[in-house]
Amino acid sequence: MSTKLKIAIVGSTGYGGVELMRLLQSHPYAEITSVISSSSAGSRVTEGYPHLQHIREEVLDDVDPQLIKQKADLVFLATPAGVASKLAPQYLAEGLKVIDLSGDFRLKDRAVYEQWYRKPAAEQADLDQAIFGLAEVYGSQVSDAAFISNPGCFPTATLLGIVPALQAGLIDHSTLIVDAKSGVSGAGRGASLGTHYSELNENFKAYKVNQHQHIPEIEMVLSQVAGEQVTVTFTTHLVPMTRGILATSYAKLKQDVTEQQLIELYEQYYAGRSFVRIRPQGQLPATKEVWGSNYCDIGFSVDPRTKRVTIISVIDNLVKGAAGQAIQNMNIMMGWDETLGLQFVPVYP
Amino acid sequence: MSTKLKIAIVGSTGYGGVELMRLLQSHPYAEITSVISSSSAGSRVTEGYPHLQHIREEVLDDVDPQLIKQKADLVFLATPAGVASKLAPQYLAEGLKVIDLSGDFRLKDRAVYEQWYRKPAAEQADLDQAIFGLAEVYGSQVSDAAFISNPGCFPTATLLGIVPALQAGLIDHSTLIVDAKSGVSGAGRGASLGTHYSELNENFKAYKVNQHQHIPEIEMVLSQVAGEQVTVTFTTHLVPMTRGILATSYAKLKQDVTEQQLIELYEQYYAGRSFVRIRPQGQLPATKEVWGSNYCDIGFSVDPRTKRVTIISVIDNLVKGAAGQAIQNMNIMMGWDETLGLQFVPVYP
Amino acid sequence: MSTKLKIAIVGSTGYGGVELMRLLQSHPYAEITSVISSSSAGSRVTEGYPHLQHIREEVLDDVDPQLIKQKADLVFLATPAGVASKLAPQYLAEGLKVIDLSGDFRLKDRAVYEQWYRKPAAEQADLDQAIFGLAEVYGSQVSDAAFISNPGCFPTATLLGIVPALQAGLIDHSTLIVDAKSGVSGAGRGASLGTHYSELNENFKAYKVNQHQHIPEIEMVLSQVAGEQVTVTFTTHLVPMTRGILATSYAKLKQDVTEQQLIELYEQYYAGRSFVRIRPQGQLPATKEVWGSNYCDIGFSVDPRTKRVTIISVIDNLVKGAAGQAIQNMNIMMGWDETLGLQFVPVYP
Amino acid sequence: MSTKLKIAIVGSTGYGGVELMRLLQSHPYAEITSVISSSSAGSRVTEGYPHLQHIREEVLDDVDPQLIKQKADLVFLATPAGVASKLAPQYLAEGLKVIDLSGDFRLKDRAVYEQWYRKPAAEQADLDQAIFGLAEVYGSQVSDAAFISNPGCFPTATLLGIVPALQAGLIDHSTLIVDAKSGVSGAGRGASLGTHYSELNENFKAYKVNQHQHIPEIEMVLSQVAGEQVTVTFTTHLVPMTRGILATSYAKLKQDVTEQQLIELYEQYYAGRSFVRIRPQGQLPATKEVWGSNYCDIGFSVDPRTKRVTIISVIDNLVKGAAGQAIQNMNIMMGWDETLGLQFVPVYP
Known part of the structure; x- marks a missing residue:
């Protein structure tokens, strides 16, 4: 257990965060060590998501980078647009690997971001560092990355x-x-x-x-x-x-x-x-x-x-369009088979 | 047209109010002369309900009793609990007929109301005046009424x-x-x-x-x-x-x-x-x-x-459980056939 | 009542037929005098559609043209493709007005019909007679017609x-x-x-x-x-x-x-x-x-x-794409206002 | 791989069968070696269930007991009522373990079965042999069983x-x-x-x-x-x-x-x-x-x-009410932890 990759999820009260929890539950080489929410820190995940009873009962942490660094090796950011642009650089500075599920680091042209998102863009240096994690197209770049911008759905x-x-x-x-x-x-x-x-x-x-x-x-x-x-x-x-x-x-x-x-x-x-x-x-x-x-x-x-x-x-x-693809990117970053923890059969009907 | 019963609907931006508009549109003896919303007064109904384009384009009035008295003979109150208890007495005092779709006048025991609704009850005198409009059970009382409390769904x-x-x-x-x-x-x-x-x-x-x-x-x-x-x-x-x-x-x-x-x-x-x-x-x-x-x-x-x-x-x-039953009560109050304007075939499928 | 246009509906057990019944129920100048189904003749409409209890309790007739002629002035055909091409000419020959809701008379080129529908096309003479009932485009043709082919949804x-x-x-x-x-x-x-x-x-x-x-x-x-x-x-x-x-x-x-x-x-x-x-x-x-x-x-x-x-x-x-448009066409054929019996407010929500 | 328990699923084209496939896909100690359908034998599972492409591409076998015995150790019967009563005894006679998801072996009183199911009941000897697999109530009986009747949903x-x-x-x-x-x-x-x-x-x-x-x-x-x-x-x-x-x-x-x-x-x-x-x-x-x-x-x-x-x-x-509970019973029969292969987090939302 102690050799597993330690995972923190920022934005654990949103659908992206809770889907990361569902999928990572059965990952053989990774384990969630911190679930984080700025708005709900101090309460339990199960308060908002009773379906996680007996599965994830822990208390939500706050977004503090140093705390996360103590607990985790890799951070998934499942936050709304405009939040990751501020948090990701702090986590990277702590030496954490980062996979951002929001749109904040996808567009490399700041003016284009600000035109379409109507929010301030991330810093250019941070944008340049983020690899666009569409593994089927940019797989070789993903495998060397420490910072992934996960594609939109x-x-x-x-x-x-x-x-x-x-x-x-x-x-x-x-x-x-x-x-x-x-x-x-x-x-x-x-x-x-x-x-x-x-x-x-x-x-x-x-x-x-x-x-x-x-x-x-x-x-x-x-x-x-x-x-x-x-x-x-x-x-x-x-x-x-x-x-x-x-x-x-x-x-x-x-x-x-x-x-x-x-x-x-x-x-x-x-x-x-x-x-x-x-x-x-x-x-x-x-x-x-x-x-x-x-x-x-x-x-x-x-x-x-x-x-x-x-x-x-x-x-x-929520899977290939968000949490699943993010885990696929994590697998590739870590040099693992891209399917690890993701071999779910579609639920039908 | 001038001989039709003039109708005001308070709470026209809610589902009860908008359903009253749908059903009253084809009523032979009644016409809507004022649509009212305290929160949206001054805007058009179609801003919130584009499906009413070409059908009801008027501007929403405010809840003012005297204004309503000038425009209408009968008021439907399709407001949340706690609102009608304040408005209905004012409308009755103006000589308007009132049909309240909320729960404010259904329970005759004020203590029971306050226990279950957790709001201040209406005045006892007003409660005593309101007829419980379940026409199939209390039809004879409805036909003499000026103030109806429409049953819950x-x-x-x-x-x-x-x-x-x-x-x-x-x-x-x-x-x-x-x-x-x-x-x-x-x-x-x-x-x-x-x-x-x-x-x-x-x-x-x-x-x-x-x-x-x-x-x-x-x-x-x-x-x-x-x-x-x-x-x-x-x-x-x-x-x-x-x-x-x-x-x-x-x-x-x-x-x-x-x-x-x-x-x-x-x-x-x-x-x-x-x-x-x-x-x-x-x-x-x-x-x-x-x-x-x-x-x-x-x-x-x-x-x-x-x-x-x-x-x-x-x-x-929304029909027999709210707007339709309210119109049925209006019909009975007015001495009309209870089915007037309500002969809708169920929409199937 | 006796001066109303008498309507027969062939295909009364399908969704198109049942929607014609719903809409025609409140038509001021038309009344349904025969509901027809080849497969269910002799049973009641309410056996398949309990929502019509108290509204339409009659027994379904068979598709026999002479019987229909005795009962009706105008026939709506709400039958599957391949059926109307056989029935419509028989009804027209009896002097009935016909509005066909199927695709059998829409395409004027028989080869095109047979290519896309993979069924035998109607006779050319019958095709030539049928007016394509998209009233907003071909309104003037509709107003003179005795035989309408109602457009597809x-x-x-x-x-x-x-x-x-x-x-x-x-x-x-x-x-x-x-x-x-x-x-x-x-x-x-x-x-x-x-x-x-x-x-x-x-x-x-x-x-x-x-x-x-x-x-x-x-x-x-x-x-x-x-x-x-x-x-x-x-x-x-x-x-x-x-x-x-x-x-x-x-x-x-x-x-x-x-x-x-x-x-x-x-x-x-x-x-x-x-x-x-x-x-x-x-x-x-x-x-x-x-x-x-x-x-x-x-x-x-x-x-x-x-x-x-x-x-x-x-x-x-089922309305503008089928039964409603068919009634609109009937109204125009008869020289009536196109909205007669069709002034339904959209049901929302 | 060769030491895994070999599983046959009879009724693989129904929802119960396909859910067994989904859940068993990640079971650590069991593997599906035969998917069976009397009606679709010879065709591929993916013909009816394209979502299984790349996952289960094999051809469906017929219900033949000797064939199944060659391929499998345990049979799940996900067949309609009236089928398992005939097949299960044949499979048991071959020495196969059997878990029946239908209602055929749940009621021990043949007269009661025939009254409620309106079909001929299974033989009394077979009924007596089948353990009712509600593990939370009858767990100790399940752990010794070779033949389980899985409870209804x-x-x-x-x-x-x-x-x-x-x-x-x-x-x-x-x-x-x-x-x-x-x-x-x-x-x-x-x-x-x-x-x-x-x-x-x-x-x-x-x-x-x-x-x-x-x-x-x-x-x-x-x-x-x-x-x-x-x-x-x-x-x-x-x-x-x-x-x-x-x-x-x-x-x-x-x-x-x-x-x-x-x-x-x-x-x-x-x-x-x-x-x-x-x-x-x-x-x-x-x-x-x-x-x-x-x-x-x-x-x-x-x-x-x-x-x-x-x-x-x-x-x-389809899970606790059918396929999941059947696998839980299999786990208990085999002396394994009842959660093996079943640790799915509920999919939310």
Whole structure:
């Protein structure tokens, strides 16, 4: 037990934090040694989350860096935007490894961050240090990192669906349109009219159209892959369900390509990666088929009538879109198999 | 048009108020002339409820009695507990008819109110004046009233299911247990963790067990019917749906009685009443079968093994449990057919 | 009563038929005189739909044209694809007016029908006779018709969202992509794994991608409006809810246009029409905001970064997407106000 | 690997079978060596369950006992009622250990089985051999067993909630009423109108009132505990959610007892048991708090007004109510810690 990696979770009263607890519970080489919340320090995790009775009964610590340093080797930051930019540098200064689940260190251009997030950006030096933890694309960088910026939920689903085709030069990126749909848990635990049951149940709507802060994150990665500036139309919708993201991506094909060829291309791109599953021809993934797991499933439809490809990619927003991917990054940072502690079968039905 | 009854709705930004607007829109003899909200006065109803675009575009008035008197003949109070006790007397003093949808005037014993609601009770004189508007039981009192206290949602479903059998002396009231289940809209529009989508979806729970403020209301009516003090065990549960209440009531039968006899008894009790439907033998009602309508549907199962009867009664909590019943009471007060403006077919599916 | 238009509904045990019953219940000039089902003739409507107790208790008739002619003046056909093509000509031959809610008479090209529906097409002469009942676009044709083919649910939402902009020459139709989402009731009442609760709840998925039979219907109308062949990419998704369609339509703008200009254009296009509501700038409609009503609500987002417009249009698939629109067409055929019997306020929440 | 216990699952295309696969995937001492389905033999599990891609790709075997004997040591039977009664004796005859998840071997009285299940009962000799696998009550019998009859989902939730109080003589069993509520997955994967999404969503109803086949199972155990015949009123309701059972049990207290005393009694009764969690005073469990896990959580409310206790007990019907409890029984049969492979944290939210 004493040789396990010691983990602190900052933001333990949010959905991201509590999902980290669920997943890390069975990790063979890591153990949670401190659960932290600035707002609820001193109370027990089980006060807000009775489902953790008998599992995690400890008292919540405060965010103090020196205290955390005494207790832990690695910190997960599951805090709202604008908090990690202040905390992460302090933890790094103490020699802690840091994995940030918020958006504070994803965008490397401070002006872009401030435009989309409407908050002060992190310091440039800190931004430069943070590795964007989309392991299936930037795996080699992740394995050397001490500080990871975990990708957003929408970018994860979107990018895993588009990157291989874009990198292979198959699609005209000027025609890229991503129509994304998310369950409600992505909005976090804060109560508001926008997450009020009676308003969302038996309802479907778009939100933050053309204004979602994940747009520049998607464009940043696609531009790196394409080697030129990529601009996308990206829409988010709210689905009356708790977990799951489905991204439907559309692009004009630059050449004739079959669904089978796309499948082979993607299988090759993701060879050696455990959490991307390419669906056989004629089969498209549903969000429930990855529910509770770290998988991203991808399927294709090529339309000869319009010369467009439709790519469907799905994730569980709290796992591959947040806590699961963060643990995957931890595994890679530590030189472990990326699947450690993450071999959950999707819960179906 | 000028001869229609003029209606003011206080609490127009809540679910009760907005449901009154929906139902009154097609009333042949009444028209809304003022929509009122103390918190949102000066803004438009459509700001909070875009679904009313082109239907109700007016600006919200404040709660001022004299202003309301100029605009209206009858006031519906769809306000939280503790508000109507202050407003209703002012409106009555202006000569307005008043129908209060809150719990403030239901319990005639001030001490009981204060025990269960944990708020100051209304004045005794005002309480004495308010008629309890369960028309199927107290219809003759309603028809003479100027001031109606509209029954609660749980009491409506529960009482309509139990009263005929109790009055007929068929059940031992000391064995009465009511297990009630409600959709989430009963909690109103105020956002809280208790109504947060991700917490309620795919979840079922009990709440306020043995502490719900509707318990004394149920007991008040049952005691009047029985002619002696009745005490019930009453439990409320929250169902992951927006509308609907189902009450499952259990009691020991004092004599052998068949389901068919119960059906006949209830048909007779509710003869001439339009909104109670007794199900044929072997059929039990589901909440969706009254959705959006003013019906209360009732079915029976008699168990010869245990000598108990199980009574299932369902309503739409926002219609028969609130706005619809209030309009039904208005119709009766005005000497009109109780179904005016309320002949909505349940929306199915 | 005897002067009311007499209505027969064929397919009365399906969701379309039962929704016709709900809506027609309060129509001032029409009354249902025969409810018809080939599969359930001789039984009562209430056997399958207990919510109609006390409302519609009659026995279901068979599909016999001569019988229907004796009872009715106008027939609604709410039958599956492949049935109306056989029945409608028989009813027309009897001198009955016919409004068909299925897809059998929408596509005028028999080969196209047979390609997408994989069933034998109706006779060409019958196809030529049927008016495509999208009243907001083809209103003048509807007012003279004796035989209406009611549009599909997806085409209704999609076309009302796109047609004004396309007709005004504002969008490049070669870039049109429609990402549509529907509640489950569109699949009808037939039980299957695809509509099994445990498979759909807390799940979101695409289906019939690039293969939906509504694609040629959308393209038929858009081509007529554009004056040249239009081909669209159209995707359907299943939302875990019962009612509602939201279509997100994307197109490249051919010129600079603001959201406010689009709003004005659409207001003008739909002037005099009662069931299309254009949302004010910055507001996008949600499906619940038209729930249970015949409205189609439309909102816009123009993205200067990508020069694309995103159009969001919503309907209740069983009302404006089926039964409500059919009654609207009946009203127009009969020379009545199109809103008769359809002035339902959306049910919210 | 070769030393692991080899497991065969009969009924692998149902929800019980697929949940066994999910849970056993991470069991340290057992491995699935054969997945079996009489109806789908020869096809792949992933054809019906795409979420198992990359996890379980094997071809389904047929139910042949000799084949299974070659491949496995222990068989889980996750088949409908009426199937296990025929298969289990054949597997036992081959020397296989058997855990039956159906109701075929729970009731020891053949006449009672045939009355409630309306099917031919298993042979008496086989019934006598099967141990009722409610480990928290019959743990010592389970540890010696070769043939386990796994309890039903409703009996599990109900009995764990009632047994300690009944055994301690605190409640008058003649007053026992159990009002149970279940998610839809308990109905299995077979499509029917009763599990059709549009019929269940936004709906709540009772079903099989006083007729559920779990009633005699509950009474059998309670009678053994009480030492005399116990008859209960038991009602089942369907909740619009996929997983979860909540049982609300009511009984008259035979003596004054506080909630804290009940908590202590239950803590003592379940001492040493890992999967029952007694909630602290004032807290009642919700189904989501055990979702995906093998826990049964129990809470109490004592009402001094009525001298009744209300006991709320919750489980995930597919885990503690089926597959999880079956694996727990396997662990105990094998002499292992009962939690092996079952230490799943509830998935929240």
